[in-house]
Amino acid sequence: MEWEEAASGFAAMGSEARLKVLRCLIRAGQSGLMVQEVQERTGLPPSTLAHHLKFLAGAGVVIQEKMGRATLNRADFTRLRQLADFILSECCSDQQREAANDG
Numbered sequence: 001m002e003w004e005e006a007a008s009g010f011a012a013m014g015s016e017a018r019l020k021v022l023r024c025l026i027r028a029g030q031s032g033l034m035v036q037e038v039q040e041r042t043g044l045p046p047s048t049l050a051h052h053l054k055f056l057a058g059a060g061v062v063i064q065e066k067m068g069r070a071t072l073n074r075a076d077f078t079r080l081r082q083l084a085d086f087i088l089s090e091c092c093s094d095q096q097r098e099a100a101n102d103g
Contacts, residue, residue: 001086005060009083012059017044018052025062025075032063032074 013019024041025033033041039049053073056062060079065072 001082006083006086008059009061009079010087012056012061015052017042017048018056020044021049021052022056022061022075025073026077026080028074030074030077032065032072034067034070034072036070038073 013022020042021038021044024038028037035046035049035053038044038053039046042049044052053062053064053071057064057073061076061083063074063076065074
């Protein structure tokens with residue numbers, strides 16, 4: 001994953017409302033939720049929710065699928081794992097380097 005991709009993904013999660021929506025979709029699992037279900041669970045106004053879902057989908061952390069006039073929303077677990085791996089990829093490497101130099 002490139003820095004720009006990672007920054008976009010993390011920026012999408014950078015608001016309390018979008019993080020709330022994303023966690024709601026994560027809890028729903030692979031089956032996802034229709035927009036109205038997300039709205040009921042988060043309490044966000046429909047127009048605000050639509051904006052946040054569009055932002056999350058644009059960053060690739062949410063997948064939207066049109067089903068007639070409704071839209072199914074799912075967390076993109078692959079993308080979220082990639083973001084987690086990116087941010088944790090160098091975890092504790094300085095400590096390991098210092099331990100190697102001390103030994």
